[in-house]
Amino acid sequence: MSTQKRLLWISDLMLLAVAIVWGTSYGVAKVALAFYPVLGLLALRFGLTFVVLLPALRSLRHVKPSALAGAIGTGGLLLSILMAETFGISLTRASNAAFLISLCVVMTPLVEWALLRRKPSSVEWMAVVLSLAGAVMVSGGVFIPTVGDAMILLAALLRALMVCVTRRVMRESTLAPLSVTAIQAGTVALGSLVAAFMSGFVSGSQQWHSLPSLTGHGAFWVSVVYLVLACTLFAFFAQNFAVKRSSPTRVALLMGSEPAFGALFAYAWLGEQLTVWGWGGGGLMVLASLLATAPWQRTAGAAVEMRSAVSSDA
Numbered sequence: 001m002s003t004q005k006r007l008l009w010i011s012d013l014m015l016l017a018v019a020i021v022w023g024t025s026y027g028v029a030k031v032a033l034a035f036y037p038v039l040g041l042l043a044l045r046f047g048l049t050f051v052v053l054l055p056a057l058r059s060l061r062h063v064k065p066s067a068l069a070g071a072i073g074t075g076g077l078l079l080s081i082l083m084a085e086t087f088g089i090s091l092t093r094a095s096n097a098a099f100l101i102s103l104c105v106v107m108t109p110l111v112e113w114a115l116l117r118r119k120p121s122s123v124e125w126m127a128v129v130l131s132l133a134g135a136v137m138v139s140g141g142v143f144i145p146t147v148g149d150a151m152i153l154l155a156a157l158l159r160a161l162m163v164c165v166t167r168r169v170m171r172e173s174t175l176a177p178l179s180v181t182a183i184q185a186g187t188v189a190l191g192s193l194v195a196a197f198m199s200g201f202v203s204g205s206q207q208w209h210s211l212p213s214l215t216g217h218g219a220f221w222v223s224v225v226y227l228v229l230a231c232t233l234f235a236f237f238a239q240n241f242a243v244k245r246s247s248p249t250r251v252a253l254l255m256g257s258e259p260a261f262g263a264l265f266a267y268a269w270l271g272e273q274l275t276v277w278g279w280g281g282g283g284l285m286v287l288a289s290l291l292a293t294a295p296w297q298r299t300a301g302a303a304v305e306m307r308s309a310v311s312s313d314a
Helices: 003-033 038-052 054-062 065-091 094-101 104-116 122-138 147-172 177-202 218-243 248-254 258-270 276-293 300-313
Strands: none
Touching: 003 038, 003 065, 003 094, 003 218, 003 258, 038 054, 038 065, 038 177, 038 218, 054 177, 065 094, 065 147, 065 177, 094 147, 094 258, 094 276, 104 122, 104 147, 104 248, 104 276, 122 276, 147 177, 147 218, 147 248, 177 218, 218 248
C-alpha cells in the first residue's frame, strides 16, 4: 500500500471515530450543562485544551503571518459554531441535536460549490432533499423548528463553512494539524470568556461563576474530561489532519453516521425517547449520508477528480 493510500485510509478511520465521539458529545454536554452555563463551559473546555496543547505552539516561530491569521480565523468560526451548537443543545433534546447537526453533511457540497466552484452531483442533490425531509420529521413533523432546533441548524451550516475554510487554510499553510488545533482552542477559550463577561454586563445573566467542587459533582468533571480529551483534542486534530488530505465533502460525508450514534447514546444514557416520526426522519438523514458516500453512485469523472485532489495534497 502506498504512503498516500495509507494516510487516506488512516484519516478515514479517524473521521469515523470522530463521528462516534461527536455523536456521544451531545448527551455528555447535556449532562455538563446541568451544572454550568454554556459560555463558561466552552471557556473551561477549550481553555484546558489550549493548556494541554501549548507545546505545539513552538512551531509558530517560523510561520508566515498569513497562515497564522488563517488559523485564528478558523478559530473564530469554530467559536460561532460551538456557541450556536451548545446553546441549541441546552434548548432541545440531545437526540434532536445529533440528527439536525448532520445536515452539515449535505450542506457541505453546497458550500463547496459556492466557495470552491465544485457543483454537486445529482446524487448529492437527492441527498439534500432526503436530509431536509428528515430534518422536518425530526423536529416534530412541522416546518417551523423550535429555537433550539434553529440554532442547531445554524451550527450545521457554519460547520459546512468551517470544513471548506479549514481545507483552504490547511492547503495553503505549513502549520501542523496539532498547531492549528491549539490556535483554534485558544481562540475559542478567549472568545468564550469575553462573551461570558459581556453577557453579564449587558443582560445580567451569569455565564461564569465558581466551578463545581470535585466532591459531589463527579458527573460534571467526568463530562468535562471527556469533552476535552475525546471531543476536542482528538476530534479537532483528526478533522484538521483529514481535511488536509481529502476534500471537504468527503470529510463531511465520512462523519455522516454521527446522528445515529448521537440518538443511540441519548436513548441509552439520557433515556430520551424518539417518536416514530423522529426515528423515521433520522433514518432518512442517515440514508442521505450513505447515498452521498456510496462509491457505486460516483461517476468515473468524480472518482478521477477525487484521486487527483488527494494526490496533489498529500
